[in-house]
Amino acid sequence: MGEFDLIARHFARPVKRAALGVGDDCALLRVAPGMQLAVSSDMLVAGCHFFEDVNPAHLGHKSLAVNLSDLAASGATPLAFTLALSLPGIDEPWLKAFADGLLRLADEHECELVGGDTTHGPLNICITIFGEVPPGQALLRSGARAGDDIWVSGTLGDARLALDARLGRIELPPDAFESALQRLERPTPRLALGRALRGIATSALDLSDGLLGDLSHIIEQSQVGAQVDADAALQTMAARNHPALRLHDDQWYQCVLAGGDDYELVFTAPASRRDQVMAAARMADTPVTRIGGITKEPGLRVVDRHGKPLARQRWASFDHFA
């Protein structure tokens, strides 16, 4: 038994629902009769998706959260996940904290770690997650129709604010930085909302690269257009209400429209279902905000609160490779 086997044991716990967990060639899962399996995979690389010196418990949380967020965007219920981990060396306190952050969130959503791989190399975390969804009820990117409202969950832009502060591009009051950092490092996957929106939303996805860039996937796959009220979106941003925080309009818009790392849901629903959307949001205990509408005319238009097109129409999506 090598060191890396020992490490793997940090993460191995008896499974409750899976037929077989960590420690054999394969894990064995039961999928409930008649259910479809929803599958997603995300890879997080040090220096690209997170800072090397990030709090390891937060990193454990985030690594699973971004995967749970994909299930949320599909309206799926979490079932299990695998973890493949490449580590530059053995740092037991780091690993313990990472495992704690990861497994606490896993427990919260009854999502079991069933297998994976541990190896030596540059720090890299790859999680593949499995959920269940009734056939035909998964939320897709392709179902938006002209006349639908566009909604977002929670708060947008705060994660990007924290990133810009960490990179020294802006200065934040300490309390504003701490709040924003929580959004960057410990996003909240919107699973209850995703499930509650089955049969109500016509399309959905989770925001990882920025509102406009991600929304463009919906309009492309649905073959429609969209108009976004930038000021409505801006009102969701938590830091917007901080009394001592002063930014240029362009900086605010950049955070909200192209911030990245929000891990909120953007979704569409017919205007006739506004009451149902609000009821779903209450049931899921998750705030939602209407920020625009789907149009027949293709393309993405961004307007201010008066319906006037913003001067700068193209906002760069958050790009890990810029």
Place this chain on the structure above:
Amino acid sequence: MGEFDLIARHFARPVKRAALGVGDDCALLRVAPGMQLAVSSDMLVAGCHFFEDVNPAHLGHKSLAVNLSDLAASGATPLAFTLALSLPGIDEPWLKAFADGLLRLADEHECELVGGDTTHGPLNICITIFGEVPPGQALLRSGARAGDDIWVSGTLGDARLALDARLGRIELPPDAFESALQRLERPTPRLALGRALRGIATSALDLSDGLLGDLSHIIEQSQVGAQVDADAALQTMAARNHPALRLHDDQWYQCVLAGGDDYELVFTAPASRRDQVMAAARMADTPVTRIGGITKEPGLRVVDRHGKPLARQRWASFDHFA
């Protein structure tokens, strides 16, 4: 759309069996009614699991082969896989060759690429694979019983021979090197054999870290011991019959007993089922060799063809971190 989205499209093809493939938040899979889902994940890191300058088509093949091998060891039938890829940059010819090698093997086994992730970072390939197996019929590591035979499929040790030659530890005649390199870079996952052994084998696993190290997982999890005939194992090695190849006994044994990267199956079956094992091997068109037996007495003993314990009883397992 960034460069990495374009790259992802190298790999995206319409799905045939999955309900939804690449391009949404989750892929959607149908698992046949009553079947269990077998899941495995393997991460391959440049400089650790493969040489940076390896033929990319071979790397694509191997990345999937090592995962298919886990399904084989469980007796599962391949269904689908996800691919998460971290790349230091965009090299189109490299990517095309990698995708070709990967997808050719995928097609051979009707295993669909349904999703994944592409990002920037040190070269890292993480595949998670899904298969189906009837409930209760998966081959586990825990079922070996005293009196069982120990069998291996195919050829052992040749992959290690190629590795040692690449590292300059030994010299090989060019034709011997080429043959051995094929075994290192293009292993054959033994899926037909795994499936044929359902209900016959009492335990199985796939050899990735070397025969003795991997066999120790079976004896630990089955709470038994084992005696291995090193010379019987040695007879499986293809290079053993090369007329111009001269190695010390210790070198031969090292390759076969602790070589690593074999991706053959080691499995156990009652002595009363030898005919059934041979029939399964014929059906799967895969050679198998009996190399020892499971004992009540715990521990792992290695003997020569005369039943005499080998002088050096402890063979280091192949260790990526050595």
